[in-house]
Structure formats: C-alpha cells, structure tokens
Amino acid sequence: MNAHILLVDDDTDLLKLLSMRLTAAGYRVTTATTAEGALTRLAVELPQLVLSDVRLPDRDGLSLFGDIHARHPTLPVILLTAHGTIPDAVAATERGVFGYLTKPFDGKLLLAKIAQALSIATPGGQAGQNDDEWRAPIVSRSSLMAELLAEARLVAGTDASVLIRGDSGSGKELLAQAIHRASPRAQKPFVAVNCGAIPEQLLESELFGHIKGAFTGAVSNHRGLFQAADGGTLFLDEIGDMPLPLQVKLLRVLQERSVRPVGASQPVPIDVRVLSATHRDLEAAMAAGQFREDLYYRLNVVSLQLPNLAERREDIPLLANYFLTRLADKYQKQLNSFAPEALEALATAPWPGNVRQLYNVVEQVCALATAPLIPLSLVQRALRAAAVEVLSYAEARQRFELDYLVKLLKLTDGNVADAARLADRNRTEFYRLLQKHDLSPGMFRSTPGVAD
The missing domain is CATH 3.40.50.2300 (Response regulator)
Structure with missing residues (x-):
C-alpha cells in the first residue's frame, strides 16, 4: 500500500x-x-x-x-x-x-x-511504501490506533524496553508480537509468558531455568524462557502480578544481562529484548509497596497505551467482518456479512471485554448462523449471552453463601442464635460459615449488645 x-x-x-x-x-x-x-x-x-x-x-x-x-x-x-x-x-x-x-x-x-x-x-521499510505485514493481525482504521502503531513502529527499531498498558482483551500480546516482527530481532524467537498464570513456586524455574537436582522433581536440566528467547524477544504479560521476590531477580537479570538457573553456581549470558504488559495501575502498586520502583523504570523506558474498543468504535465493523471471515472458514459455513442493523448493534454495544469479547460474540454468531447474512436477532442473542456473567459452581456457591449470610444477619440484627435457627444450622456450623466469609455479627448490630 x-x-x-x-x-x-x-x-x-x-x-x-x-x-x-x-x-x-x-x-x-x-x-x-x-x-x-x-x-x-x-x-x-x-x-x-x-x-x-x-x-x-x-x-x-x-x-x-x-x-x-x-x-x-x-x-x-x-x-x-x-x-x-x-x-x-x-x-x-x-x-x-x-x-x-x-x-x-x-x-x-x-x-x-x-x-x-x-x-x-517507518524504519526498515522503503521510502514511499507502507509495508503492513508486521502489524497484519491488528485490524484497524482509527486515528488512535494509527498513532499508536506509528509509535510502536518507531520503537521497534531500537532495543528499548516497552511497557504496554491496556485493559484485558485489548490486544496487548498482539501489539508485542507486532513490535517483535518490525524489529531487527524478527527472525529470532518471540516467547510470551503470563506472570499471573504460573504459580509463584514454579515461575522462577520457568523464567530462569533449573539444573538437575535443584529441587524435588528436577530430574533433568531445564532451559528457562529467557534462554529460550535468546537473540529474540521475551514478552512478560501481566507483569504487575509478579511476586516481589521474583521482581528482585528479574531486575538483576535485566541489569547483568545474564540468568542464573535455580541450583546453578554460574550465570548464563543472554541477549533478550524485554517487552512487558499490564492492566494494573503500577504507580498505585508501587505506592502500596507491591511493585519495585527500580524495576518499573527499567521496564518502562517507552510506554504504549492501548485504547479500549469503545474508544475506537470505527474499528468495530472492520473487526467484526474480519472475524466473520476467519470463523466462517473454521465452522465451514458460507457467511458473507452482517445485516446493517446487526452491524449497528455491534458498533453501539459497550464492550467491557474489548476485542476479545467482540471475537467471542462473533464466534457465537457463526456457530448458530443458518444463512449467509447475519441477522440482528442473532447478534442481540449473542450480546445478551456475553453480558451474563458465567461463574463456576464453586464461585456461584461462594457468592450465594455470602449474600445469604449477609441478609440473615441484617434480618436478625446480628443475633447469631436467631440467624442459625432460621438457616436450620447449629451455632458452631454457622460460626464456621461466618469465619469462612470474614463476617462478624457485630457488623450488623444497630446497637451494641451482649456478645453471643
């Protein structure tokens, strides 16, 4: 182009x-x-x-x-x-x-x-040409995204650490991959890790590796993700969820450009460009002592802010049709487009889950569609389903118990004996339920009374 x-x-x-x-x-x-x-x-x-x-x-x-x-x-x-x-x-x-x-x-x-x-x-491209291959999966025509991508393309040519901010589902990993593809490291590995999805006791081994016998279950040497990304890019997603002890070790790796696998006596040199992302307010986390200030400044050399989908509504029809084409192939259906009123419904929906939520809605539409033109009714059904919060059985039970206990204690003015009688439970069992949900009878008494 x-x-x-x-x-x-x-x-x-x-x-x-x-x-x-x-x-x-x-x-x-x-x-x-x-x-x-x-x-x-x-x-x-x-x-x-x-x-x-x-x-x-x-x-x-x-x-x-x-x-x-x-x-x-x-x-x-x-x-x-x-x-x-x-x-x-x-x-x-x-x-x-x-x-x-x-x-x-x-x-x-x-x-x-x-x-x-x-x-x-546009570093790396020829003058007078706009090579979009590096950002191909990022579908957009909004000026907000155009400016963000221009900044991303500029910083891609350097080795500067980049902190990508944005709400869940806004496409932080896609942007990180685009920066890697536009960088001199494009032919080397791109390795992504979600710092909040790996248990704390395993995260250090996953990042830095371990040697045989370093701990119970370490039956062989293991190359960590830093070594796997050597020469390329390591993407640390949800960096704000990284435990404080590991933040200290990550800072040392970034300063010394070497990793020490768990149980090893000698460091291993690495050449890795680090991109990170978060949906958390890291400034607030620093103020609360949950994120190290020195690590923050090491990771945040350049900051890129991904807009929410609601801030780039002109992209919604473009994205919806793009997903429709891809998912039609997946479901092996002849799906051509959305009816105008269906597209309008998509364009005006709130989208708290951002691009990921839009993809899920279009996928549901594709799974249920029986004609090439997607009607408004099918989109409305998918939007209603997306708006319903689906909880696991354990989460639903936990939420019900809390609501039920709060209503009972309000009804009985914090009298545990009366509340337990209404719930058809003995007082000991009822107290256990209160402790489980961190509730105290005194929270519900309108006037101070004798302790139960």
Whole structure:
C-alpha cells in the first residue's frame, strides 16, 4: 500500500500541481486548503506525512504544526513557504518540524525530503511504501490506533524496553508480537509468558531455568524462557502480578544481562529484548509497596497505551467482518456479512471485554448462523449471552453463601442464635460459615449488645 501524504495549501493551482507530482511518484494524496480542514482530515485518517504551506488563510503553518505535534508526535511535517528565512527555518526545526523548503523549490529535492522523512517514520521499510505485514493481525482504521502503531513502529527499531498498558482483551500480546516482527530481532524467537498464570513456586524455574537436582522433581536440566528467547524477544504479560521476590531477580537479570538457573553456581549470558504488559495501575502498586520502583523504570523506558474498543468504535465493523471471515472458514459455513442493523448493534454495544469479547460474540454468531447474512436477532442473542456473567459452581456457591449470610444477619440484627435457627444450622456450623466469609455479627448490630 502506498504511503499517504496530506497536502495543505490555499493555492489551489499549486495544490493540484503537487498532487499530480506526488501521485505520479507513487504516493496517495489527500488535500486541505486551511489549517482547520487539515485537522479534520487528520481526525478521519492519519497520513504518513504532512506537507503544508506556512501561510494559510486561518492561521500559519507553524501553529498548525504545533497542534499536529501535540496530537501526533511521531507524524513528520514538512513546511513550504515563499517567504522563508534562515531564522524561520532554524526556529521550525528546533520545534520539531522535519523539513523546511522555500518556494520555488526543486521537485527532486522535495521528493528526496519526503522519502527521507518516510524512511525515518517507518524504519526498515522503503521510502514511499507502507509495508503492513508486521502489524497484519491488528485490524484497524482509527486515528488512535494509527498513532499508536506509528509509535510502536518507531520503537521497534531500537532495543528499548516497552511497557504496554491496556485493559484485558485489548490486544496487548498482539501489539508485542507486532513490535517483535518490525524489529531487527524478527527472525529470532518471540516467547510470551503470563506472570499471573504460573504459580509463584514454579515461575522462577520457568523464567530462569533449573539444573538437575535443584529441587524435588528436577530430574533433568531445564532451559528457562529467557534462554529460550535468546537473540529474540521475551514478552512478560501481566507483569504487575509478579511476586516481589521474583521482581528482585528479574531486575538483576535485566541489569547483568545474564540468568542464573535455580541450583546453578554460574550465570548464563543472554541477549533478550524485554517487552512487558499490564492492566494494573503500577504507580498505585508501587505506592502500596507491591511493585519495585527500580524495576518499573527499567521496564518502562517507552510506554504504549492501548485504547479500549469503545474508544475506537470505527474499528468495530472492520473487526467484526474480519472475524466473520476467519470463523466462517473454521465452522465451514458460507457467511458473507452482517445485516446493517446487526452491524449497528455491534458498533453501539459497550464492550467491557474489548476485542476479545467482540471475537467471542462473533464466534457465537457463526456457530448458530443458518444463512449467509447475519441477522440482528442473532447478534442481540449473542450480546445478551456475553453480558451474563458465567461463574463456576464453586464461585456461584461462594457468592450465594455470602449474600445469604449477609441478609440473615441484617434480618436478625446480628443475633447469631436467631440467624442459625432460621438457616436450620447449629451455632458452631454457622460460626464456621461466618469465619469462612470474614463476617462478624457485630457488623450488623444497630446497637451494641451482649456478645453471643
């Protein structure tokens, strides 16, 4: 796909001439004649580069650049003027403008400047081309995601540690994989581990490895995930759930660039780029003493914030149809599209579970569909099912017991003898239930009374 350039100039003849020249050079061009028109265009679709005149009817190009830079700091801007001076050029470049050319300008020089800006904005790709393979699984056309992906592409070319923030289901691991694919380490392993899903006693061995006999059950040497990712990328998902003792050891690994397997006497050197992710507020966790500040700053060299699905609603129809195509193959059904009202229902739903929840809804629709066009009724049914919280039997019983005990104790004003009688349980058994749910009779007494 050709790179997209936004041209901003109130001279319609020059705008037409530049559009023809850039289109002939292989670029996709959109235009605006005012600064406000340019900002509107940017809100609709983010280009790879902005080429703007300095003198515009509503305000000057440097003021427009200030707005662009505040909203999209990685978007390169080249300014054109018939009134250029050296001080203007110096001031513009100091503020972050990529290029500053004086009219009349040389066409070859302009094309060279554009190619240079695009090569820096999309490292690893050819100027004038937009290679989307690295981010292919991330389906989006929203300006929020376009800006996030532009930042991700820039940081991918470095070895900086990246902390990806976002709610559950927003696609943190997909973004981590995209950064790995766009990096110089793309041909090496990408290894992911969920720090909250592995028991604490096993996590150290999984990350750093162990030697034979290091503990009961260690019948052979085991390479940890750091060694498995050597030369590539290790993705630490839900890093906020990592126990404090392991945070100390992880910090040492990042500082010394070597791991010591459990039971080993010598460290093993490693070359790993670390990406991490969390849905937790790590600043609050640090304040509560649950996350080490030194580790936080080591992991958070660059921070990327994934938006919730509700913040990028323009992507919902795109994602729904993308999932429909994939799942139609899985279920071996002829499913073409959603009815317009069905797509509207999807686009306006709240989506607390983000992209993962949308995928689950589309999968249910595909499993039940009997016609190529998905009707509104089927989408509404899937959305209702998604809204119902499904608990395990143990969780449902636990929740029922707590609700039941609270209602009984409120009814009896905290009198355990009366509550146990109503529940048809003896007092000893009833007290055990209260202890299990961390309840005290005194919490329910309207006036202080004699202890039971």
